Amino acid sequence: xxxxxxxxxxxxxxxxxxxxxxxxxxxxxxxxxxxxxxxxxxxxxxxxxxxxxxxxxxxxxxxxxxxxxxxxxxxxxxxxxxxxxxxxxxxxxxxxxxxxxxxxxxxxxxxxxxxxxxxxxxxxxxxxxxxxxxxxxxxxxxxxxxxxxxxxxxxxxxxxxxxxxxxxxxxxxxxxxxxxxxxxxxxxxxxxxxxxxxxxxxxxxxxxxxxxxxxxxxxxxxxxxxxxxxxxxxxxxxxxxxxxxxxxxxxxxxxxxxxxxxxxxxxxxxxxxxxxxxxxxxxxxxxxxxxxxxxxxxxxxxxxxxxxxxxxxxxxxxxxxxxxxxxxxxxxxxxxxxxxxxxxxxxxxxxxxxxxxxxxxxxxxxxxxxxxxxxxxxxxxxxxxxxxxxxxxxxxxxxxxxxxxxxxxxxxxxxxxxxxxxxxxxxxxxxxxxxxxxxxxxxxxxxxxxxxxxxxxxxxxxxxxxxxxxxxxxxxxxxxxxxxxxxxxxxxxxxxxxxxxxxxxxxxxxxxxxxxxxxxxxxxxxxx
Numbered sequence: 001x002x003x004x005x006x007x008x009x010x011x012x013x014x015x016x017x018x019x020x021x022x023x024x025x026x027x028x029x030x031x032x033x034x035x036x037x038x039x040x041x042x043x044x045x046x047x048x049x050x051x052x053x054x055x056x057x058x059x060x061x062x063x064x065x066x067x068x069x070x071x072x073x074x075x076x077x078x079x080x081x082x083x084x085x086x087x088x089x090x091x092x093x094x095x096x097x098x099x100x101x102x103x104x105x106x107x108x109x110x111x112x113x114x115x116x117x118x119x120x121x122x123x124x125x126x127x128x129x130x131x132x133x134x135x136x137x138x139x140x141x142x143x144x145x146x147x148x149x150x151x152x153x154x155x156x157x158x159x160x161x162x163x164x165x166x167x168x169x170x171x172x173x174x175x176x177x178x179x180x181x182x183x184x185x186x187x188x189x190x191x192x193x194x195x196x197x198x199x200x201x202x203x204x205x206x207x208x209x210x211x212x213x214x215x216x217x218x219x220x221x222x223x224x225x226x227x228x229x230x231x232x233x234x235x236x237x238x239x240x241x242x243x244x245x246x247x248x249x250x251x252x253x254x255x256x257x258x259x260x261x262x263x264x265x266x267x268x269x270x271x272x273x274x275x276x277x278x279x280x281x282x283x284x285x286x287x288x289x290x291x292x293x294x295x296x297x298x299x300x301x302x303x304x305x306x307x308x309x310x311x312x313x314x315x316x317x318x319x320x321x322x323x324x325x326x327x328x329x330x331x332x333x334x335x336x337x338x339x340x341x342x343x344x345x346x347x348x349x350x351x352x353x354x355x356x357x358x359x360x361x362x363x364x365x366x367x368x369x370x371x372x373x374x375x376x377x378x379x380x381x382x383x384x385x386x387x388x389x390x391x392x393x394x395x396x397x398x399x400x401x402x403x404x405x406x407x408x409x410x411x412x413x414x415x416x417x418x419x420x421x422x423x424x425x426x427x428x429x430x431x432x433x434x435x436x437x438x439x440x441x442x443x444x445x446x447x448x449x450x451x452x453x454x455x456x457x458x459x460x461x462x463x464x465x466x467x468x469x470x471x472x473x474x475x476x477x478x479x480x481x482x483x484x485x486x487x488x489x490x491x492x493x494x495x496x497x498x499x500x501x502x503x504x505x506x507x508x509x510x511x512x513x514x515x516x517x518x519x520x521x522x523x524x525x526x527x528x
Contacts, residue, residue, distance in 0.1 A: 059127055066138055068156050071286065072098055073163075080128030080140030080152045081110035085286055087238075090421070101238055101286065105188035109256055111240070112152065112165055112284065115264075116181035119148060119169070123181075128152070147173050148272075161287035162297055167280045171272040179270045179278050182252050185242025186233035187262035203263045204239075204304045205231035205251045211303050217255035223266070225250040230297075231263040234304050237421040238288055241304055243297055245281040288421040291315070305419060313412035318420065325422070332428025335507055339514040343522070346405050350522055359394045406515070417507045426507075430455070434507035456509040457502045463516040464494035470523050 063083075064075045074084035083105050086098040105111055113124040120126070123142065132139035140152045148171055155164040171177050189201065205212045206229035214222075228248045232241030242265060249266040256262060265282075272278050283297050291302040307314040317338065324334035343350075366388055374381035388394075417423060423435040431438040439452040446453075468489065501509050 062130070064130060064133060064138060066133075066135075066154075066156065068135075069158050070161060071156075073156075075138060075140075075154075076106065076110065077128050077130060077140065078106060079110055079113045079124040079126065080142065081105075081113040081124065082154075083110050085111075085240075087287070090288075090424075093425075101190065102188040102240070103190065109184070109187050109260070109262065111184060111187055112154075112282075113184045114150065114152075114167070114181050115184065118178045118180035119150070120144065123150070145172070148177060160296070161285055161293050163284045163286065165282045165284060167282075169272060169278050171274055171276045174274045176271050176273050179267055179272055179280075182264055182266050183242070183282070184254075184262055184264040185231060185282070185284060186240035186264075187254075187256070188260060189233045189235055189238070189240055201233065201235050201259075201261060202306060203231070203233055203253050203261050204306070205229075205253075205263065206300055206303065207251060212251075213306060214253065215261070217253045217261055220255045222253040223250050224253070228265060230301060230304075231265060232285070232304055233261060233263055234289060234306075236289075236419060237424065239285070239294075239304050241285040241294075241297070241301060243283040243285070243301070245283070289419055290421065291318075307412070307415045307419070310408045310412035310415065313408055314416040317409070317413050318416045321416070322422070330428060331423055331426040331434055331507065332431065332510060335434070335510050336514050339511050339518065342409060343515065343518045347522070349405060350519070354523060356394055359392055363388060363392055363394070410512070413511060414504075414508055417505055417511075423505070423507050428506075428510070431506050431510075434510070435505050437503055438506040438509075454502055454506075456506050456513060457498050457504075460501060460509055460513040460516060461494045461498035463513055463520065464497055465491070467516050467520050467523075468493055470520060 062077045064077075066073045066075065067088075070088060072086040072088060073082060075081070076083045083102075084100070085102040086100055088098045090099040091097065092099050102111060108115055108124050110124065115124050126142055128140040128142045130138070131141045136156050136158075138154045138156075142150045148169060151166075151168040151170070153166040153168070155166070157164075167183070169177075169179055186203075202213055202215050203217070205224065207224055207226040209227070209229075212224060228244060228251055230241050230243040231251045232239050234241075242263070244265050247268050249268050252264045252266050254262045254264075267280060270278065285294065285297045285301065287293055289305045291305075294301040294304065320341065321331075321334050321338050324337040325331055328334055328337065367385065370381060370384045370388065374384060417435070420435070424433065426434045428434060430440065437454045438456050439454050442451055442453055445451045497512075501512065
């Protein structure tokens, strides 16, 4: 019996350890064979004036602000790119203003910046002309007379989470030029006003029908060739993803310092003959990591969110949780209802576990006789105990079954709750934010705690104490040493869990508290 108790403790500790490192280390993208470039006639070195081969002289930047139902977007004529994104749907907790998702992304770090040496060097630094501005469209143009023209047309949709970008390249000369460029889709992603964001920063791409994830780019830049569906950067709550509408050459990943990774797409090399034109189109998703909204761009874009090894369970739990919210209109109540549902599902195992513990209690006198009879022969004792378990149809580890089943559910729910923007700012009773620890202010400052106390973890410790007390009553002991161990664990186990859960999101603690209370009620009911 003491072995079963130790096993349960070890498994519980494993739950906590796993939760501390739930976000798995992304696998580095596999190297793919480098495709050889097609030898296509291109612009000669002396076809453009010398000034276009040099870095452009700095000039006074002109910004253009576009406001939609979803965003406040700041464009710049430097490269005709997007430099700042504010989300009107979400507010910065410190300022109360629209949340800044991208700020001051300029030149080669700007979103939708074109980076190419095939047409002209430093295109992302050059001054584009604003030739059209409407509520639903903005158009930039860069012209090299007698050579080529690049047009960038951004289209906005009133209630959608994406921007549509069209890049048109006109060949104005009398020689063939190449369409060969990189476009940066996601860069500078941050979560100002929201905590725990940067630790989740990750570049994710769908290449050849498989997910590629990384958090650090080797050597500052990495190229991954294949069939490109989309590429993007995501953090705890939000993501930016670029989906090309035409066949592309590769995904390009870049590292700008320690805290900024970027992703983009390399176009397919193609000739643009004299007097010709080519057009590429892209969808740029900007918004929260909500599956229903991500799938509007493409059905598999929800895979940009990394839920870990129990991702399937996480998605199922979130679907159920949102269904309960649609009924109750309160996320706290929805979490409680989800906990009830999970306990109903696992109740047959809980009952089986209780009956197994009861049988163990009933055969305790027989076990004590066998221990005295074979105290000098451990092998014989184990054999006789195994036969006794078989005779009474008892699984000595049966009491661990509910815990084993709760482990993947707990981990999956943890992954889901910490990534769900819906819980950010969601209140329940005294809890102001279910995605963060709950707290109340106290008039004095306590050691290690300060002047704030997290109430839910304390309530959870109390509930776990009663649960442990009830469990130990059904766990017979044969020696004073075992009895002493039970008394120690009666207090140590709840306190240990309370310490670990003290800084967990209150939504997760609410789930565990409700689950513990339900287990106490179930045991009390089955006892009678």
